[in-house]
Amino acid sequence: MDDLASIRQVADHFDLPVSTLHYWERRGLVTPRRRFGQRYYDADQIYRVALIRLWRTTGQMPLNEIIAVLAEPADTSDWRDTVTARIAAIEAQLTRLDTACGYLRELLACPHDAALEQCEGFRARIALPPKGRG
Template identity: 75%
Template sequence: MNDLASIRQVADHFDLPISTLHYWERRGLITPYRHFGHRHYNADQIYRIALIRLWRATGQMSLDEIAAVLSERPDTSGWRETVTARIAAIEAQLTQLDTARSYLRGLLECRHDDALEHCEGFRAQVTLPAKNHQ
């Protein structure tokens, strides 16, 4: 038992609520060892928790995506499809963020402080509806 960490130690180490570790267990993402009714984690499970936390924070992966990646058998590559789709979604978000930054920087340079919808740069990028010719 010396090589196992208690749920409290793991929760404190990763700054996670214990309820999060319970939830991840219910979802099948982690598997603690039970000792006298208490949950403990070995090094492999702690690394798995670190991966889940990292993927949630930096990879912006949902728990469903993480479950798909972690549930794949080592001899299959289905997890690659999940990761590839996540990369595509992140790249789309980056494009949207770049566009938003450009618009906001343009607003800062606008001479129409009292009526930002009159900014020439903004107006140049907006297409107006076609006039109805009746």
């Protein structure tokens, strides 16, 4: 068993709760080996855990997308479509974050310290409802 790592070793190494690895196993994402009722992971499964963790944290992928990407080739899902959609979602989020940063930088430079709603840059970005009869 020198080439296997216990579930505790894998969980500690990736800073994951053991319950997360149990959940991933129930969802079919990882397949540990069992010895005397204990779960052990070989190198391929450890790399798989690393990949799932990376996608969850940096790629912000929900488990259903990860399942689609890691599905066996016999499955009908096309993992490239899932990855392409995730890239589009991240790019949209980057655009929103860039807009937010620009707006906040603008507020820092605004001379209306106590009345930020008076900021000319802010006012220029906001469309007011049409004036009408109440």
